[in-house]
Amino acid sequence: MPDTTHEQLVTEIARxxxxxxxxxxxxxxQETSEAYFKNPGKMLKGLSGKDEPLGFxxxxxxxxxxxxxxxxxxxxxxxxxxxxxxxxxxxxxxxxRKLFHRSEERKNAPPQLTQEQMEQVRKQAFDSARQFNLxxxxxxxxxxxxxxxxxxxx
Numbered sequence: 001m002p003d004t005t006h007e008q009l010v011t012e013i014a015r016x017x018x019x020x021x022x023x024x025x026x027x028x029x030q031e032t033s034e035a036y037f038k039n040p041g042k043m044l045k046g047l048s049g050k051d052e053p054l055g056f057x058x059x060x061x062x063x064x065x066x067x068x069x070x071x072x073x074x075x076x077x078x079x080x081x082x083x084x085x086x087x088x089x090x091x092x093x094x095x096x097r098k099l100f101h102r103s104e105e106r107k108n109a110p111p112q113l114t115q116e117q118m119e120q121v122r123k124q125a126f127d128s129a130r131q132f133n134l135x136x137x138x139x140x141x142x143x144x145x146x147x148x149x150x151x152x153x154x
Contacts, residue, residue: 006079007037014068014075017145021138022067032068040076043069044132074128074142081124082117113150122147 011033018025025032036043113121122143129139 006083010072010076010079013079013146013149014072016149017071017075017142018068020145021071021142025066025068028066029068032066033072036069036072036076040073044073070129070132070134071142073132074125075146077128078121078125078146082113082121118147118150121150 014033015026015029018029032043125143125146126139129142130136134142
């Protein structure tokens with residue numbers, strides 16, 4: 001059974017990052033995220049590895065590659081790694097509550113990430129993005145945007 005809280009968190013953060021990195025994809029984001037969570041491997045087929053040809057389907061439209069599945073994968077992996085790292089009970093639930101209920105921001109603030117945790121999440125995101133053959137500069141922007149988004153959730 002899928003973890004809907006985790007999926008909501010990933011979707012919310014990824015939507016914000018796609019809005020920054022590839023706003024032209026927002027009209028497809030809902031469908032892309034649903035397809036990603038149904039079958040991540042299919043959505044990402046052909047995007048990792050050095051010389052693999054691109055797969056067909058939603059990820060590739062003509063000669064353009066959609067960033068949304070890559071952003072979803074990077075955020076998914078980073079949040080899973082962060083959830084494993086953070087030992088305080090309820091961290092992810094508090095973060096999702098904060099993202100969706102900003103008026104309760106002060107009462108239910110999630111634990112703040114340490115500098116070391118932020119650096120670890122950034123490295124994870126950067127490495128994940130590079131696995132999908134994103135240029136170093138784009139991978140760095142995506143990793144930095146993720147860290148910025150997490151910092152704003154405080």
